[in-house]
Amino acid sequence: xxxxxxxxxxxxxxxxxxxxxxxxxxxxxxxxxxxxxxxxxxxxxxxxxxxxxxxxxxxxxxxxxxxxxxxxxxxxxxxxxxxxxxxxxxxxxxxxxxxxxxxxxxxxxxxxxxxxxxxxxxxxxxxxxxxxxxxxxxxxxxxxxxxxxxxxxxxxxxxxxxxxxxxxxxxxxxxxxxxxxxxxxxxxxxxxxxxxxxxxxxxxxxxxxxxxxxxxxxxxxxxxxxxxxxxxxxxxxxxxxxxxxxxxxxxxxxxxxxxxxxxxxxxxxxxxxxxxxxxxxxxxxxxxxxxxxxxxxxxxxxxxxxxxxxxxxxxxxxxxxxxxxxxxxxxxxxxxxxxxxxxxxxxxxxxxxxxxxxxxxxxxxxxxxxxxxxxxxxxxxxxxxxxxxxxxxxxxxxxxxxxxxxxxxxxxxxxxxxxxxxxxxxxxxxxxxxxxxxxxxxxxxxxxxxxxxxxx
Ligand SMILES: Cc1cc2nc3c(=O)[nH]c(=O)nc-3n(C[C@H](O)[C@H](O)[C@H](O)COP(=O)(O)OP(=O)(O)OC[C@H]3O[C@@H](n4cnc5c(N)ncnc54)[C@H](O)[C@@H]3O)c2cc1C
Numbered sequence: 001x002x003x004x005x006x007x008x009x010x011x012x013x014x015x016x017x018x019x020x021x022x023x024x025x026x027x028x029x030x031x032x033x034x035x036x037x038x039x040x041x042x043x044x045x046x047x048x049x050x051x052x053x054x055x056x057x058x059x060x061x062x063x064x065x066x067x068x069x070x071x072x073x074x075x076x077x078x079x080x081x082x083x084x085x086x087x088x089x090x091x092x093x094x095x096x097x098x099x100x101x102x103x104x105x106x107x108x109x110x111x112x113x114x115x116x117x118x119x120x121x122x123x124x125x126x127x128x129x130x131x132x133x134x135x136x137x138x139x140x141x142x143x144x145x146x147x148x149x150x151x152x153x154x155x156x157x158x159x160x161x162x163x164x165x166x167x168x169x170x171x172x173x174x175x176x177x178x179x180x181x182x183x184x185x186x187x188x189x190x191x192x193x194x195x196x197x198x199x200x201x202x203x204x205x206x207x208x209x210x211x212x213x214x215x216x217x218x219x220x221x222x223x224x225x226x227x228x229x230x231x232x233x234x235x236x237x238x239x240x241x242x243x244x245x246x247x248x249x250x251x252x253x254x255x256x257x258x259x260x261x262x263x264x265x266x267x268x269x270x271x272x273x274x275x276x277x278x279x280x281x282x283x284x285x286x287x288x289x290x291x292x293x294x295x296x297x298x299x300x301x302x303x304x305x306x307x308x309x310x311x312x313x314x315x316x317x318x319x320x321x322x323x324x325x326x327x328x329x330x331x332x333x334x335x336x337x338x339x340x341x342x343x344x345x346x347x348x349x350x351x352x353x354x355x356x357x358x359x360x361x362x363x364x365x366x367x368x369x370x371x372x373x374x375x376x377x378x379x380x381x382x383x384x385x386x387x388x389x390x391x392x393x394x395x396x397x398x399x400x401x402x403x404x405x406x407x408x409x410x411x412x413x414x415x416x417x418x419x420x421x422x423x424x425x426x427x428x429x430x431x432x433x434x435x436x437x438x439x440x441x442x443x444x445x446x447x448x449x450x451x452x453x454x455x456x
Pocket of ligand 1: 008009043044045046047048049050051054055065085107108109111112113114115116117119120121122123124172173174176177178179308317318410411
């Protein structure tokens, strides 16, 4: 009896043979070993927030790890946290906060399971603390993991085996099922935030100078207004005040108000020209609110993290992402704004939400890191996913491919084998060789990954 499973946004579905909620590590071992009752591919379901077919297990077995949600140890001396794979990022961040600790990378998505964070692509603007630029990918701070392998054996891997860790940190379940993970953490410090708007040309001209400012930079992009708003975050010497109203306002507008408004406008206003003007008006208002109200001097870093509803409702958004070398980002950004306007003129489609971007440090901690070759900034379209979004993504993917971008397997929908091969030609062979050695019977391999990694 097949079971249909959807991702969080419910814009992807697949048909699995079975969905099993794991209640222990031994349970996972028994599922992996029992090839008759639990057909391949065996895949893990975190909170299924991924926007790509990386989650698919057509005809196979899906293991829901949400029951493995125990924080096993927080070691304030060693600055580590050890957790079962199904723990949610937000729950772990709040537990750390209570002990005077914090994650290095506080991605906005609280529903991220820590097992997925340790073996898949993530992004947040790299934080800069005491003049040290930190990584912007969650997995880079995973220093140890316990993994159920294809033959059902359990192996423990740590950062001492740096090559293996690098493979595991971008393995997406293809090299085994992560059941426990240990992350390195740091002492809690208050965080300041402010927002500053620039014309896109001024931003591009001043990009090097702004990046040299030693503050974390997330970008809010407005292709139809020629504007960029930078969210600057940095350490503050003040005492931490958790639950800042500024972040609650930001999170509410981002998670609910803006997508809800865009959906209502999209459904209620049949005239494209008027819709376009309303979106622009809303974006102008958003820019003003950001600059005027969204500033704080002593937030808790965990306040940035959002707990989304279990499945997407009426007011929800989706997105994509490609990363670009820092040196060519300015031109890529200008070209992207022009691409968005041209696409709108030619096809009548535009993103109904603002777009974003992140400045992220060079990072060789994982095999498929999108910043392996140097620091990057990203271009992330965001939309409610209304009619026209999938076609826009195809054109956007081609645009990014032409601009030497790098995609993420779990966050860049619609990527083609040619685009993946161009981005990861140097990294794929070693990964495939290891995958074949660890899983010759293809217990964890799926046609989607095979096509992207092997089709030239
Ligand atoms: C509204 C929204 C906001 C988002 N915001 C951000 C953001 O700010 N920053 C960011 O980086 N990302 C963001 N994302 C993307 C999201 O973080 C990633 O897609 C992430 O992989 C989702 O984790 P998950 O727990 O839902 O895993 P899933 O989507 O369920 O799984 C992802 C992949 O990892 C595999 N996998 C999961 N757990 C394990 C495990 N324990 N062992 C082996 N394999 C495993 C799965 O089989 C699958 O291939 C957002 C997504 C949405 C929908």
